[in-house]
Amino acid sequence: QTVVTQEPSFSVSPGGTVTLTCGLSSGSVSTSSYPSWYQQTPGQAPRTLIYNTNTRSSGVPDRFSGSILGNKAALTITGAQADDESDYYCVLYMSGGIWVFGGGTKLTVL
Amino acid sequence: QLQLQESGPGLVKPSETLSLTCGVSGGSFSSSNYYWGWIRQPPGKGLEWIGTIYYGGSTYYNPSLKSRVTISVDTSENQFSLKLSSVTAADTAVYYCARANFYYYYMDVWGKGTTVTVSS
Numbered sequence: 001q002t003v004v005t006q007e008p009s010f011s012v013s014p015g016g017t018v019t020l021t022c023g024l025s026s027g028s029v030s031t032s033s034y035p036s037w038y039q040q041t042p043g044q045a046p047r048t049l050i051y052n053t054n055t056r057s058s059g060v061p062d063r064f065s066g067s068i069l070g071n072k073a074a075l076t077i078t079g080a081q082a083d084d085e086s087d088y089y090c091v092l093y094m095s096g097g098i099w100v101f102g103g104g105t106k107l108t109v110l
Numbered sequence: 111q112l113q114l115q116e117s118g119p120g121l122v123k124p125s126e127t128l129s130l131t132c133g134v135s136g137g138s139f140s141s142s143n144y145y146w147g148w149i150r151q152p153p154g155k156g157l158e159w160i161g162t163i164y165y166g167g168s169t170y171y172n173p174s175l176k177s178r179v180t181i182s183v184d185t186s187e188n189q190f191s192l193k194l195s196s197v198t199a200a201d202t203a204v205y206y207c208a209r210a211n212f213y214y215y216y217m218d219v220w221g222k223g224t225t226v227t228v229s230s
């Protein structure tokens with residue numbers, strides 16, 4: 001079974017830059033998995049940030065960017081702000097019409 | 111603006127079938143550009159994809175849930191539904207419905223979620 005891996009937690013200073021990654025337990029992530037990223041704060045539904053590896057969803061600030069770094073998908077936040085403190089999830093689209101969520105990264109801004 | 115709203119019982123007994131509906135308003139439901147899907151989140155845990163349905167009726171399910179899941183659409187009512195059979199306490203979660211883009215395979219509109227507890 002495909003497992004999508006994310007760092008369980010990460011910390012960044014206000015104004016700093018952080019890169020969260022999204023990998024596969026077996027193999028590499030490529031653009032053909034159409035990586036997407038979602039932000040979730042407690043008690044709220046997820047918010048779509050990035051789709052198709054690096055396209056920002058409508059209304060998402062340009063301090064959020066997506067890419068492929070090595071064999072993983074990556075979400076970079078440049079100039080982190082206090083309200084970026086959230087859980088971040090990546091999703092990969094696999095063959096056969098299957099979506100797989102990563103376990104999520106809890107980002108702390110302090 | 112498209113909106114999704116989950117509805118259904120908040121409490122289900124073990125071994126019974128969980129049934130939820132997602133109402134779609136403010137936009138076209140019968141479009142070839144989208145899938146319609148369900149995602150859940152157990153308390154304190156991460157998100158889990160349950161399954162999706164394409165407007166033509168093709169369904170795709172999480173392999174770990176496939177034997178218990180049925181997703182269907184009712185285009186006349188602008189809604190789609192989730193049925194999860196033989197539930198246990200492990201199925202206690204917030205259940206979200208979402209629209210997924212057909213071309214780039216991502217969830218672009220989410221419902222607010224509904225909490226379902228499995229307990230006798």
